[in-house]
Amino acid sequence: MDEVRIIEVKRSIFEDNDRDADKLREECRQSKTFLINLMSSPGAGKTTTLLAVSKALAGRVRLGVMEADIDSAVDAETMLAAGVPAIQIHTGGMCHLDADMTRQGLREFGTEDLDVVVLENVGNLVCPAEFDAGAGKNITILSVPEGHDKPLKYPLMYETCSLLIVNKIDVASYFDFDREKVVAYAKMRNPDIDIIFASAKTGEGIDQIADWIVEKAQEWIR
């Protein structure tokens, strides 16, 4: 296994993160890199889902992953062990990445040979939603054990995402989780949000997620 490259990114010097995020989006369009910002609570299954999706994407797009965390490099190690190009970004205690921190990661990573780069943001439903990372699309994962009421409590996360993955659907019967309610609450926040029920364990929904990514990447690179 390759050794994990750890990038220590610095807080942005730009005051206007939104404008810088638009600039990064344009840079990514120019370089034909489709950047996805993947967000969720801690432990919702970002890395595990990404691992499963990476297999479904093999041969269709060239995927790279930037794992952001406050500490540790366990997620990048997991991706590398599965043969997916990956780097670890350390945020220096910050609870989110802004556009320039993301840009620093992309530069260090090198995206020439990649079509799709997934930024796995810090596990947090609040701050990452407030800071536009400059991605082409934002995706959020809600895991069944967290409960169907999360869109009520963390509105911005759902407003800023194009896809909601409802994960760990294989354990739904052990929790009081209402599929219809989670759809209604998420659509209340964002009528245009796509929703896929998935389980990295059983494979449910994984191909659908891969198809969604390929479709959006093709629209982006076109």
Place this chain on the structure above:
Amino acid sequence: MDEVRIIEVKRSIFEDNDRDADKLREECRQSKTFLINLMSSPGAGKTTTLLAVSKALAGRVRLGVMEADIDSAVDAETMLAAGVPAIQIHTGGMCHLDADMTRQGLREFGTEDLDVVVLENVGNLVCPAEFDAGAGKNITILSVPEGHDKPLKYPLMYETCSLLIVNKIDVASYFDFDREKVVAYAKMRNPDIDIIFASAKTGEGIDQIADWIVEKAQEWIR
């Protein structure tokens, strides 16, 4: 059911939150109020655990709950419906409470008739750990579905808490959750942390949590 009182707290004007938190701790000691700051990821089971613990505390301490959220009042409604004095604090989009926001909540709540006040912080493992809310003790909940690796990724949360509740232990067999590892990782961050395995659903560990709170409250009020 009483109507939920919603307090909109303003961001602190104090630059030095740590000093202000010490001041609030002293104020609470004077007023014989034992303030607990309860933190976790979204959906780890703060409200459900608190509900179960409130029943185990009935007749032993006079409990009140301050529910903090960015939006919605569902948690305070739940507590009130169970007969527990509660208010909802709205943080104005902030991902955590600082000491002065907590003080504003306590003042509006009124703590004369309460021994123990639990502040249920915003669901977030990062920012709430960075801002001392001025509590007598911090408690964190880690739910089994989140995985045993969380202390590796969110070190400060474990360093600042006196009690770790490992929740939803009833579903442990459906997840790859390693009890020994979570204990080792948590103790690595904080050798003095107490750890209780619990399930609000089956009742496991609930009496232990109630005993822990009563013991610490007695030490505080003494």
